C-alpha cells in the first residue's frame with residue numbers, strides 16, 4: 001500500500017515527501033499537487049527523481065482523487081493541500097472551498113477504502129482573541145477570526161466526527177509557524193521569520209510586516225516532520241485527542257529573532273511596517289501548552305531559537321538556490 005501526500009510542492013509537503021521516500025522507498029510515496037513538481041532544469045536540488053510517482057490534481061475533484069487512491073493502492077494519506085492565513089483573508093471563498101471541500105473529499109474517499117490512517121494539519125489559527133494567550137491549553141476557547149482559522153477548527157471537528165462515527169483513524173497536529181529553508185512558504189502570517197532570516201543571510205536588512213513585540217509560537221521544520229511521523233507511528237489507543245494536538249516548540253517575537261540574528265550577523269538591521277497581517281497575528285497565542293502530545297505520544301522538539309537561527313543561516317548562506325527563487329504566486333497557496 002502506498003502513501004499519498006497532497007500539497008506535495010508546498011513548504012511542508014516538499015520536505016515530508018523527501019523524508020517519507022527515504023523511509024519507504026521512492027516508488028511508495030505519491031506526491032499530488034495542483035502543479036507539477038519542480039524539474040531538474042528549474043530547480044535541480046528540489047526535483048524528484050524521474051521514477052517518483054506524482055499526480056497533478058485538485059483536491060476538490062472527487063473523481064480524480066478516487067482514481068489516484070485506487071490506481072496507487074493508497075494505504076495512508078497526508079492531506080496538506082490548503083490555503084494559509086494571509087492568502088485566505090484575501091480569498092475567503094476559495095479558502096473555505098479548498099480547505100473544507102478538499103478535506104471532506106479526502107475523508108469520504110478514505111473511509112470507503114482500505115486506508116489505514118489519515119494525517120491532516122491544523123494550526124494555531126484555531127485560537128482567537130478570547131483564548132488565553134500564554135501557554136494556551138489543549139482544550140480552551142476556540143474563536144478563530146480568520147477564514148483560515150474557521151476552516152481549521154471546522155476541519156478538526158470533521159476529523160473527530162469521522163473518527164467517532166466511521167472509525168477512520170485521522171490524526172492531527174496544530175502546527176505553529178514553521179521555519180524552513182528548502183521551499184518558500186505559501187502565504188502565511190508567520191512567514192516573516194523566514195523572510196527575515198533569508199534577507200539576513202543574503203546580507204540585506206529587513207522590514208517586518210509585524211510589530212516588534214508580536215510573540216508567536218513557532219517551530220523548526222525538522223521538529224515538525226519528526227513530530228508528524230511520531231504521531232503517525234503512535235499506537236492508536238494512546239491517542240486521547242482526536243480533534244488536533246497542540247504542539248509547541250519555540251516562542252519569539254520579531255525583535256527577539258532580529259537580536260538572535262544580530263548576534264551572528266552584527267550588520268543586520270530590522271525595521272517595522274506592520275500591515276493587515278498584524279491583526280491576524282495579535283489574535284493568536286504567544287505560546288501553547290503541549291502536555292497532551294508529550295504524554296500521549298512522546299512529543300519532544302529539539303531545536304531552540306539559537307539552534308534554529310544558526311542552522312537556518314548556515315543553510316541559507318550555502319545558497320540553496322531554490323529558496324527565494326520561487327516567484328510570488330508560483331504555487332497555488334501564494335496566489336489562490
Ligand code: NAD
Pocket residue numbers: 006007008009010011012013032033034035057058059060079080081082083084098102121122123124174175176177178179184185186187188190331332333334
Ligand atoms: P503551502 O502553501 O506551502 O503549500 C500548499 C500546497 O497545496 C501548494 O503546493 C499548493 O499548490 C497546494 N494546493 C493548494 N490548493 C490545492 C488544491 N485545490 N488541490 C491540490 N493542491 C493544492 O502550505 P504549507 O505551509 O506546506 O502547509 C501545508 C499544511 O500545513 C496546510 O494545511 C497548512 O494549513 C498547514 N500548516 C502550515 C503551517 C506553516 O507554518 N507552514 C502552520 C500551520 C499549519
Ligand code: AKB
Pocket residue numbers: 084085086122123124125148175176177178187188189190191
Ligand atoms: C500561517 O501563518 O498562516 C501559518 C499557520 C500558523 O497556520 N504559518
